[in-house]
Amino acid sequence: MTTRTDTQRVLLDQLLQVAEGLGATFAPFCEVAVHDLLDPKHAILAIHNNLSGREVGSPATELGLMRILDPDYAQVVANYPNRFADGRQAKSTSIGIKDEDGQYIAALCMNVDLSLFHSLQSAMGQFVAMDANAVPRESLDPAGADAIRARIDQIAARLATTPRALKAEDRRALLKELKEAGLLDVRKSMETVAAHLGISRASAYSYAK
Template sequence: MIIIKHVDEFFEMMKPMIRLISSALGANCEVVLHDMRKPEHSIVGIENGHITGRKVGDSSTNLGLEVIRKPEEEGDLLNYLTSSKDGKVLKSSSLYFYDEQGKAISSVCINYNITDFMMAANVLNEFIRTAKKVDETFTGDINDVIEGLLEEAVEKVGKPVPFMQKEDKLKLLKYLDDKGVFTVKRSMERVAMFLDISKFTVYNYLEEIRVKSN
């Protein structure tokens, strides 16, 4: 709770402060200074009032009235989302000040119009949206692609090559076949070496796999 001892001096000091904040953040940023001792006409300073359509002499908001009614409850609200009467989406923060008796006497509220940002975000999200994530190897050497697919195949089988039985090797070869590895020249020799079996065995295993698939 922020306690203010010299109320009149506080308001005189805060009026240039809200101008400073609005100037720094631009025309989309409304900054409001409230004198909560008179809620019917609490706005004593406002910059960029076009955001909510308010002016000096206008009243407190419903949030301000709640703080006046229950000063013992913490009224500060930071970084919340709200909207204006004409539909602008606002990113807002409200900071309250109290006198020595604990009564709410003032608040500074920032309402930033983020409508355009949200519309832009929707466009960007639509642009970057994809149907799914796919692993793709970008390289100048086809051998790098094959090595990557061999590693993926071992992960799919779930055990190191020295512990693989025939069924495991069939599963690995089917994965490689489905991925198009054997369309590459001399790939069968590389796979045979990787599995520590003959090229002839790889060929027979592939025939067995393809017969079952058909």
């Protein structure tokens, strides 16, 4: 039987709760496993949304063994390419857990099945594809709307925020800048500004005064 200190037991118990919560949140696309690195021959303590076919009691992975051998091994290895036993592509993240002595005692590992997302990506690509040579050519967006949105994005980026998170004084300065640039002369400019800022058209007009 593996001997553990009180602190190590507490850390493992808490990690099991974290894994359960993550598993419930990201089901069914993400496998979440807890590895006990104090017992590498029977490392897996829990596995949620089992995508790999492993079981509780399965041995540690190569990454787990490297952490056991080297306490200085990276504690977080995120978004690395992986593959399930049946060939499905996966994106994995492994987080090592150390005890008070700086030794690895456990790891929380997440493996995302990318096969469904690749299918969705392909379907979405087909759905949004357009024939550039098709006629008639038209736009449902007022001419110049893209320029307005681009300028708003630039101003927000300059302030290290997003258009919808701009404060009232920033919105007033933004409308002033748009007006000076002649962008408020564009047809339906206020509708475009309001939609991009996530405010009402009346509010946009008030900021422009």
